[in-house]
Amino acid sequence: MASQQPTPLSAPSSGLSPGGNHQPANLGDILERVLDKGLVIAGDIQVNLLDIELLTIKLRLVIASLETAREVGINWWETDPWLTGDGGRQLEDENRELRARIAELERAPEAIEGPTS
Incomplete structure (x- = not known):
């Protein structure tokens, strides 16, 4: 008794069967x-x-x-600070530096106005 091997079924990549009938493609394809x-x-x-x-x-x-x-x-998403997570850190560092400079300037108003004579 001869055994039969199942024939694998595969759809052509063009979406058309060999007979020319159109096969519906699913959303995933x-x-x-x-x-x-x-x-x-x-x-x-x-x-x-x-x-x-x-x-x-x-x-x-x-x-x-x-x-x-x-x-x-x-590849813009690789360098966008908001998408890479670096944006928040950079803004926090810049904000901290600016606050320190403002505090320093407020402590020494003569540095801005110059010496009074």
């Missing part, structure tokens, strides 16, 4: 493709009054995985 390749949405909004440009808004939206963004040179 779509999201994976978008993050892998990246997606750019760009648009401009202009407000004109009697051929006078009052306002222009340029919108750019990039959706990509972190790896894809790094490959194309987008």
Whole structure:
């Protein structure tokens, strides 16, 4: 008696079956493709009054995985102080230094005004 091996079923990566029928893609597949390749949405909004440009808004939206963004040179989140956690510490240090300078200046008003004669 011959044993039959099960044939693995796999959907083609194009989303089309060999017969040409379209197979619905689930949200996970779509999201994976978008993050892998990246997606750019760009648009401009202009407000004109009697051929006078009052306002222009340029919108750019990039959706990509972190790896894809790094490959194309987008890595602003790595140096943003608010996202890296360094922002609060830097502001606290600067605030402490400024308070110390103000206290020093308040103790020695002649340093600001100069010697009185």
